[in-house]
Amino acid sequence: MKKSIIILDDLEEQISFFRELITQSNHSFIDVNNESDLLDLVQLQDPDLILISSTITDLNCYLVCKKIKLLDKGKNIPIIIINRDDRYFNIEQNFDAGADDYINYPFIKREVIHRLNQQLLIKDLKDNLRETTNRLHKIIPHYQRLQEIVEKHHLTIQRNSHEGQLNLIPHRKYFEEMLQKEWLRASRQRTSFSDTEGTNISVILAKINDFQSYKKNHEKEIIDSCLRIITEDVKDTAKRAGDLVAEFDQDTFAVLLPSTDAMGAERVAQVIGEHIMALQIPHHFSSISEYITFSFGLATGIPTQAIHSSTLIDVAQDCLQRAIASRKANAIVMDQF
Known part of the structure; x- marks a missing residue:
């Protein structure tokens, strides 16, 4: 199933790498170079995965990550931080900010594809679990009501049966x-x-x-x-x-x-x-x-x-x-x- 992936980055070489990799995997790819556009897209398009570069100019990738997770439509979207330079990357901060994974440079295509697919799979599983849970929350009161009706009418039917009327x-x-x-x-x-x-x-x-x-x-x-x-x-x-x-x-x-x-x-x-x-x-x-x-x-x-x-x-x-x-x-x- 085709997924929607957004990358926040301002390095063309890096954007081109991910664009080629993601489009070859038959997923849609959107790149943005500022926080405002990214947050707007999260609200409008409800993407399946977000990539954020840790070296993007004048931006704190962890702060952006936290802002996404505060949005109703963003809290369930997996985020992967792209670590191109260890001077701008910290594993503890990465996960404290709500990021789900990270990708290190230099990129190994097979590893990158695996990490992307893992996060997309986890999101699908979580979405299905939420949908099932919501459905159960709606169904359970119906089953309770049905049980009440069955029990009530069972007594009536049973009594009538004893009287030979059923x-x-x-x-x-x-x-x-x-x-x-x-x-x-x-x-x-x-x-x-x-x-x-x-x-x-x-x-x-x-x-x-x-x-x-x-x-x-x-x-x-x-x-x-x-x-x-x-x-x-x-x-x-x-x-x-x-x-x-x-x-x-x-x-x-x-x-x-x-x-x-x-x-x-x-x-x-x-x-x-x-x-x-x-x-x-x-x-x-x-x-x-x-x-x-x-x-x-x-x-x-x-x-x-x-x-x-x-x-x-x-x-x-x-x-x-x-x-x-x-x-x-x-x-x-x-x-x-």
């Missing part, structure tokens, strides 16, 4: 069979009795946003507990006789709403979204929200024997894909025919 939701095949039955029943009602009142059928597909990244970054026990909590919550939303909540895919729920128009289906989806947001199940690895959210695809149809019930699912899936593409929490896209 059942797994049906699978996709059963959902499709029940949709077909409701579709045929409503179409016969329309044909036999010319009764169109309440014959609309709606389907909601609710997909958990960024669930693959959730699975990738959590243990199976947490994933299963999270799904169980969400399942219980979605089931509680559709309670009318004839309503059905099923598993469409592992991260997608299907809700069958007989005798429900588009406005009614939209309201059910909104309630599901509100409930899931109220749970505040942490999802640090989602780019949409810090909590678990859904994308909703809604389809409402007027049953007729000329159209197969699977068309309703196809329309809902198309709407779901558009909702997912919006990258918004609890986005709803709906269509009807």
Whole structure:
């Protein structure tokens, strides 16, 4: 990976040596001959490494080093002092000022390259460690919150199980069979009795946003507990006789709403979204929200024997894909025919 290296020096011979060496290593090279320009570049460009000559005219290299380390953007940048003349170099002062290494003259190319690469490698390791630490500081409160939710709902689920009230939701095949039955029943009602009142059928597909990244970054026990909590919550939303909540895919729920128009289906989806947001199940690895959210695809149809019930699912899936593409929490896209 290409790195940015700055040298503070006023000796052209020395600058040329480092320029050639650094550019041959496919890194970018900038030379400056005064303190002010160097400090400005540190703030603007956030370089990966700084070289400072100990013999630069009218400048104390150790004082410059200290000033760089006092900057927010400079404190983590490695600094190497170039020692061309022992009269202007002191090892103790070198490290007391915050410098990370030094290079002695006459220069040996292999040694110089090694010292530069070592400091660049150390900086990469430190940067990665800081990034990981910062990420953990953000994640830990989320895990604590998730554990609280899991423990709370585990007690509720366990109690309900003892009472015989807890059942797994049906699978996709059963959902499709029940949709077909409701579709045929409503179409016969329309044909036999010319009764169109309440014959609309709606389907909601609710997909958990960024669930693959959730699975990738959590243990199976947490994933299963999270799904169980969400399942219980979605089931509680559709309670009318004839309503059905099923598993469409592992991260997608299907809700069958007989005798429900588009406005009614939209309201059910909104309630599901509100409930899931109220749970505040942490999802640090989602780019949409810090909590678990859904994308909703809604389809409402007027049953007729000329159209197969699977068309309703196809329309809902198309709407779901558009909702997912919006990258918004609890986005709803709906269509009807």
